[in-house]
Amino acid sequence: MSLSFDAVVSTDQNEIDMKAGLNTFTGASDAVRCIVETIVTERVPERQTHKGKVRTLLKHSFKGSYGIAFSVELCDPKFETRFQKIKKTTYAELVSYYLNEAMYQHVEDLSLEAQGIVDRLGAKSDDLITQLRKSALENMHDISIKFNQDVKLRYRFSRDRQLQLVAINQETAKVLEAGESKEVIDIVAGITRFNTKTGNGRLQLKDELETVAFGFNTEYVNVKFEAKKRFSINLDKNNGVPKDKWDFVKLSVSPIKLKDGRVVKYIVKGIYD
Template identity: 50%
Template sequence: MIGYFINEALYRDPGKLTDRAQGVLDSLGETGDAIVDQLRVSSLENTHEIATKFNHNVKIHYRPSVKQQIQIAIFDAESAKVLQAELSHEQFDISAVITRLNIHTGNGRLQIKDEGETVAFGFGTNYKEIAVEAKKIFSANLDYNNGISQEKWSYLRIAVSPFKLRDGRIVKYIVRAFYEK
């Protein structure tokens, strides 16, 4: 769970959770979003000071046993840039598939047509306020594309505003609208 929240806070793909961890995350609902937001403004900024001021990476490990250690996260000068992402006022349309969706928060990941990487997305408002019909379109897209070849994917046309880094790289999209077929 710690790795999940850190990766979400850094707009990285957190990977697949175990069923148990997913259940915990689902039970948190919007509190999970609050944890991610809080990590971005406090703990991760402090942790990244070591990477930026002293040029040393910070690594967090989990040790299930004396001989085994699993790296949960690494903080370096590159990941520090993510914390300076800003929401752009521009809005444009993209064609994308939904590759992950948290049905309690509305956050997830999408893949833009003809691109290989997934990007974080969310809605610009409280997810409880989003119309059920809209939620169903996003979850239906995830369901439809799950397990089929990329050539057969069905894409959504979505109006988005990007969270951008200073170098112009987009780390998250905020969904502003979507178009039904």
């Protein structure tokens, strides 16, 4: 079994900068390999080499845009059964999920199979996201940063049918320089999504319309049960309820901000009654 993807650079010409293009395609390859290998082996690879358990293979090119098609294949028989047990579309779903999470983007609810895999990986999901931010995402953005050209990573059902998994552009490149603020502030928010296995989720400030990612400043296993329960209860209370009837929690947090000051994630330090 193999998984088919492509990475496409938007350009009005029949050419792109070679170095930036190669870096972008390498980043796409490394990101997909890293995600698939973590799913199959339940271990986050720190380095991508030709001896890895999962490898990417260049495929034929295609007309219409400048891009590259590649496949992902397992090269370790020990994990073959586990590799084939997961649906191809679930791999595609999880590639999209982890890359968008790494860029602090809102993601839709996962299928039961995909959510089960995320739950099973637990804290390894955070390790995977951290690994993606180290080099793969930076490389993927190379041509967007230097030449303002957008990139699409797609899953290929066939030559004529593709599903876009993630969009790369100068706007998403801003997350590469996001950093945690030293300030600790209090916020009042409602919980809109919460993963009880990883501790990650999204919240909405009382006076805002957009949701923002949140996580904890320690490994989730070390978070007190009472605090975990408060998040779960708040999510249950707000689920399907108009916002003017929401229950809110007061949190002590450190914001992760972009250079322009926009907050993309809150790191929870404490919760108040």
